[in-house]
Amino acid sequence: MSTTKLKKGLEPIAVNTRADMVEIRLREYLNKKELKTGDVLPTEMELSEALGVSRNVLREALSRLRMLGLVESKKKRGMVLTNPDILGSFERVLNPQRMDNDTLKNLFELRLVLELGLADLLFVRKTPKDIKDLEAIVKNGKPEDDDVFRVSREIAFHGKLYEITGNDTLKRFQIMLLPVFDYVVKNENRSVKSNVTHGDLVRILKDGTKEEFVVGMREHLRPHFELLKNLK
Amino acid sequence: MSTTKLKKGLEPIAVNTRADMVEIRLREYLNKKELKTGDVLPTEMELSEALGVSRNVLREALSRLRMLGLVESKKKRGMVLTNPDILGSFERVLNPQRMDNDTLKNLFELRLVLELGLADLLFVRKTPKDIKDLEAIVKNGKPEDDDVFRVSREIAFHGKLYEITGNDTLKRFQIMLLPVFDYVVKNENRSVKSNVTHGDLVRILKDGTKEEFVVGMREHLRPHFELLKNLK
DNA sequence: ATTAGTACTTATGTACTACATATAAAAGTA
DNA sequence: TACTTTTATATGTAGTACATAAGTACTAAT
Incomplete structure (x- = not known):
């Protein structure tokens, strides 16, 4: 007998990648009350070390946040917290x-x-x-x-x-x-x-x-x- | 005389990063009419070569699209076009x-x-x-x-x-x-x-x-x- | 012949290194 | 003091290497 019927409605467990997890952690971090628009965030190296992931993974997560307009990043200066464009x-x-x-x-x-x-x-x-x-x-x-x-x-x-x-x-x-x-x-x-x-x-x-x-x-x-x- | 006054209202030219441009190109590509949900996309190597960027940059762009729910990626299988969750x-x-x-x-x-x-x-x-x-x-x-x-x-x-x-x-x-x-x-x-x-x-x-x-x-x-x- | 199990192949996921580039900050100069 | 040059540094990009999961093909067993 086929087991396909039994499998109906059973979605595969969503195995989050590190980038997914880092994105979540970063969003939590950014939503802290103390932070305000314009604040400078730690560098990519500091963040990746703190989170225990490669700079690569961290940058994937940051790339998402940049797209959302949550942060901007300037060379040398580092990353800055910004007001997102909510409809973008x-x-x-x-x-x-x-x-x-x-x-x-x-x-x-x-x-x-x-x-x-x-x-x-x-x-x-x-x-x-x-x-x-x-x-x-x-x-x-x-x-x-x-x-x-x-x-x-x-x-x-x-x-x-x-x-x-x-x-x-x-x-x-x-x-x-x-x-x-x-x-x-x-x-x-x-x-x-x-x-x-x-x-x-x-x-x-x-x-x-x-x-x-x-x-x-x-x-x-x-x-x-x-x-x-x-x-x- | 200071030139700050002249600079008022002149936003710096938005120098898009490669990831930004790749994201745009990929979105255009995904919006092609011929493509339909479930279609398998080229591999990361193929895409990065076609676009002339490193796999790194390509992955930053893909990471954004994944977050938006435009694509999903499974190991070995490659990337698949999906229906985005519009409110996510x-x-x-x-x-x-x-x-x-x-x-x-x-x-x-x-x-x-x-x-x-x-x-x-x-x-x-x-x-x-x-x-x-x-x-x-x-x-x-x-x-x-x-x-x-x-x-x-x-x-x-x-x-x-x-x-x-x-x-x-x-x-x-x-x-x-x-x-x-x-x-x-x-x-x-x-x-x-x-x-x-x-x-x-x-x-x-x-x-x-x-x-x-x-x-x-x-x-x-x-x-x-x-x-x-x-x-x- | 169908099933189960195995090895193999391949595309994504992650890490690390190296260097380019822009720019804030410091140092130097008139 | 104001301007210019240098330096240090954080992001941007490229490339290599390997881990990991999952299709695929091949093999063995009932």
Whole structure:
């Protein structure tokens, strides 16, 4: 009898390499409260000796931390603790082609959730200029636009919304999610049409209320939510 | 005359190390459409020769990709293309102590946006058992609870909300944001009290509408939004 | 013939050495 | 004191050597 069935669900024990362990130890070390941005760390030789590994292994671990932006290293000076760019590593990994369907769906959904949650920030932060910008984006579009144009207008409009929030992290985050969105929407069922256009949303943002905006946005995004159902 | 003034705003040219460049080249290579998960990559020797760098440098770059979960490497077999864990790298970097105030504020805000946007998913996905779970969490709490207890109840309640969405990515994301939230809330002005309790939210979720829920959640989160204003 | 066991091969993992390179810090100079 | 030169040092890169695990092929046994 084959034992394959018994093996199901039994992952092989993850044998961590030294680089993995050193990375963990270093991260723990860097997270110490006493340390602050700009502090100089021990040299590679000192660290590798302290940890009992070759400089080689240590450098592999350091290379990871450098990529994450946790440390920078200057010649002669040594290594310095830095503020990481929290979205940088995210960016490196966000390739829709490499994602399983569940993750893809989850991220798509995440963006919809964000969009619905924006209302409050928008109404607090919007300025007359923002409204004008949005109106310009909307006016540019004509019904006879082809797909490429339609998509770029879509991106411009929603991108501008995130910009209004004044939250750079949020905006960068949504930009990173665009490929995911794009990837999913390609299979979209065009027959499902929303009754709320970008123009309608701008009007609500200008003269309406938060509550109306949420309802409008929900309706505007309905085709996407429909798409989500089909993905399940 | 000193030249420091002239140098202001002139960042030093980022001299990328070979490991940096190899990392980029490898990522480009891995993102090729033809490649699919499970494909075996060339050996380290082949890659280092093809790129014209030492195996050492190549391994530093590979070490980064391994950390990101883009590749795995097995002895003898070689390296294999894998599906990255998109949030894994995020986790490594999310230490509130190392964030500048703006980022901190942005992430705090991001979570509030998420929370407000949850309503739709919640009303689509909620089950009677979910409601019961929430009620249990609420019932456990007593007004005389100390801070630690209050916080853990807070986490349990909002965590459960994310769980109801059935979106694992979303849930993990919010868990990762907890330290940020915690860090910021410590300075919170307790005098600002919300009129909507967890209990109220559960009741709305059970018998109310999406719209009511959003309004309720907004009021529930009001102390946090107030806090945000003070941070600016 | 299938299975079990063995030796062999190979790609990754780790260590060590050597030298290039940039640069902070010290020493020297006007 | 201000400027230049030298020196020392930490990182960056290359190369060699060997350990270790794991496919592969071959052999022996039931």
